[in-house]
Amino acid sequence: MATAKDKNEIWEWIKVLFIAIILAFSIRTFLFTPIVVEGYSMEPTLHEEDRMIVTKIGEPKRFEIVVFHAPDGKDYIKRVIGLPGDRIEYKDDTLYINGTPYDEPYLDEFKQEMVNGLLTGSFTLRETPVGSDVVPEGHLFVMGDNRRGSTDSRHIGAIPMEKVIGTTNIVYFPIKEIKIIRK
Template sequence: MKIAAVTAVVALIVREFVFANYIVYGQSMMPTIKDGERIIVNKIDYEWREPERFDLIIFHADEESDYIKRIIGLPGDDIYYENDALYVNGEEVEEDFLEETRNENGPEIFTDDFTLQDLTDELVVPEDHFFVMGDNRKNSIDSRQIGFVPEEEIVGKANMAFWPPQSIRFFY
């Protein structure tokens, strides 16, 4: 009985404070994460390090919904897209994770041109906030529509997909 109680308490603590599993709904992160896949989210990763560009994060989008998106802009960054290329602080930054989708898209523009100021009236990403985008740029509600994500709304970093079993993989 004691072993069962201790196991239940440890499992509850791990589930509440360390890891969580989420089901991804929608196509905004395709092909990286598909609709219906289950992922593991590390809730404490950011206790030890700052979020990094291109991390996949879960955040509270509103009181009812959590979203998964990719960090594109960090606090203090000036970001813009021009001719389907990401520029951060005036330097072009490669988005290797988009290559598969760009190849499928052909010559069509994958990410429409924008500046941070056009979308948000800000010149740079504010302190303690992030600019996020889905990998399926044509079908994603992200910072281009909802604005910056406050750091306190981040639940954690997506570490791996575990369901369906044939799609088990880690995210880096």
């Protein structure tokens, strides 16, 4: 028969377990969550089956990698190219933001492999589903690093901020690929 001391100890363990569950749920819901990369749209930066940590704190910045709920119901992982109010244009494989050319060092590996043609075809925002000259307020323009194999804002339009889950830059698995992604 259980004594009062045994019952008290069981009750203490139940409280600790309950607090741990609430704490884990809160951290996952409000601060961090894991994600698995599916597909090849972020090659060569990220690879299929990479496991990453998504941070749900703060607003995304230019060239950060974000995870968001896409219109097809899946979660996509892409790089932020344009912020609200930005004019985005690609011309001769060069990114122009508000008329200023930007270097994209994360594309260097793929650009070196290009024998003929451009990695990123020329376009303006008006020629995409965004349909205007600037990224709308409360939206982001995102693209995959694998420009020839990515479904991104060139196809699905600007991403509303409320669809953004968070930013990510830490690959924690596979072990030999652990890294922090720099912009």
